[in-house]
Amino acid sequence: MRKIEASGLDLNLLVALQMLLKHSQVSAAAIACGVTASAMSRSLARLRQALGDPLLTPVGRDLVPTSRALELMPELDDILRRITQLSNPAVFDPCSSERAFRIACTDYEITTLLVPLVQQLRESAPGVRLHLLNGGDLGVGGLENKVAELALLSPESTYLWAKRKLLLRESFLTLLPKSALPLTKDRYLNLHHVVLATDEPERNPVDARLSQHQRHIACRARSFASAIELACAAHWALNVPARLIERMQLPQHMCVVKPVIEVPDFDVAMYWHTQTDKDPGLQWLRGAIAALASSI
Numbered sequence: 327m328r329k330i331e332a333s334g335l336d337l338n339l340l341v342a343l344q345m346l347l348k349h350s351q352v353s354a355a356a357i358a359c360g361v362t363a364s365a366m367s368r369s370l371a372r373l374r375q376a377l378g379d380p381l382l383t384p385v386g387r388d389l390v391p392t393s394r395a396l397e398l399m400p401e402l403d404d405i406l407r408r409i410t411q412l413s414n415p416a417v418f419d420p421c422s423s424e425r426a427f428r429i430a431c432t433d434y435e436i437t438t439l440l441v442p443l444v445q446q447l448r449e450s451a452p453g454v455r456l457h458l459l460n461g462g463d464l465g466v467g468g469l470e471n472k473v474a475e476l477a478l479l480s481p482e483s484t485y486l487w488a489k490r491k492l493l494l495r496e497s498f499l500t501l502l503p504k505s506a507l508p509l510t511k512d513r514y515l516n517l518h519h520v521v522l523a524t525d526e527p528e529r530n531p532v533d534a535r536l537s538q539h540q541r542h543i544a545c546r547a548r549s550f551a552s553a554i555e556l557a558c559a560a561h562w563a564l565n566v567p568a569r570l571i572e573r574m575q576l577p578q579h580m581c582v583v584k585p586v587i588e589v590p591d592f593d594v595a596m597y598w599h600t601q602t603d604k605d606p607g608l609q610w611l612r613g614a615i616a617a618l619a620s621s622i
Contacts, residue, residue: 335376337409342369343381344406347399350388418606420451425607427454430461430474433549435594438569439478439493443618462548469599475608477597478615489603491596491612493619496567498589499582501554503561511586517563518544520553532565535588565589569622594619 345355346366356366374381377398382389391399418425431440436458447454459468461479468474469488481490506513521532523546532541544562547553550570557564558580571582596615602608 335373339369339373339376340402340406342366343373343398344402346370346373346382346389347391347395347402350382350390352389416606418610420447420454420610422453423451423607424453424455426457427607427611428457428459428473428475430459430464430466430468430477430479432461432479433551434496434567434570435461435478437551437573438496438567438622439594439615439619442622443615446614446618466597469597472599475598475602476611476615478594479597480592481595485597487600488597489600491616493594493596493616494569494622495591495593496569497591498565498585499568499571500563500585500589501557501566501571501576501580501582502563503579504581505561505579506563507581507583509583509586514563514586515539515541518542518560520545520547520557520560520562520564522546522550522553523548532587532589535590567592 342355342359345358346352346369349355349358352366352370353363356363359366361369370382377394379394380392381395382391384390429440440456440458444456459474461468461474461477464474464477466477466479466482466485466488469477470485478493481492484490500509500514502509502514502517506517519541521543544560545553545556547556550566553564554566554571554574556562558577561579565585566582576582596612598608598612
């Protein structure tokens with residue numbers, strides 16, 4: 327078998343061969359490629375030398391493909407089609423896509439951002455699927471090991487391999503039993519409290535601001551949803567994100583009020599790996615989430 331040297335062929339020669347086999351005329355192939363007939367003749371000579379076959383033989387005024395050329399035609403068309411795909415930017419069509427996106431998030435981001443998002447996607451991207459991962463456990467690190475493609479979390483440290491966009495700032499309200507009204511600082515401190523369990527030290531930012539005063543922490547919950555359920559069931563107090571609690575139906579004995587102590591706001595950010603920055607599907611998803619966040 328004749329060995330074909332890589333330097334014997336280039337992309338322009340492959341395009342020339344495709345046009346020669348399609349038109350069976352040097353002049354017609356030259357017009358299709360935007361070159362002169364003499365340049366196309368030189369290309370044919372180079373192709374014959376590189377492939378070790380006449381490729382086209384004269385029959386009257388036409389050039390007829392050899393059996394070798396006929397064998398090459400389907401593979402040649404496929405190669406050039408794939409090269410064209412490589413050179414063209416990828417396109418994402420949400421209307422027809424069935425892609426599954428992996429998102430690390432907590433129950434807060436699910437309720438405030440992703441629930442309204444899926445309501446929009448029912449119409450605009452019915453085939454798109456979301457795989458929601460436990461962002462509290464994964465953190466932004468889930469992007470580095472490719473477990474997640476997007477992370478919606480409170481901002482962490484800066485990562486050289488990740489990009490970040492702030493989505494919104496959230497404030498707190500205090501959920502408590504109506505029997506504690508009117509709420510004062512002393513009454514607040516005398517209540518039993520639910521707090522969100524984190525990997526941080528036991529003393530959370532609220533307790534740090536209370537200085538010498540201490541709250542009675544009755545329970546530490548892993549999510550806001552479970553913390554709210556526990557607080558309502560046990561008539562306990564809980565500082566809860568405003569956008570989250572405003573979407574919930576509370577039992578008659580519970581209510582929300584403005585905090586009587588300083589509770590620091592928190593930010594919610596969107597993280598993604600720099601390797602996926604130009605991914606058209608993720609660009610679309612990030613844009614949809616950012617637009618939704620700006621509207622709430």
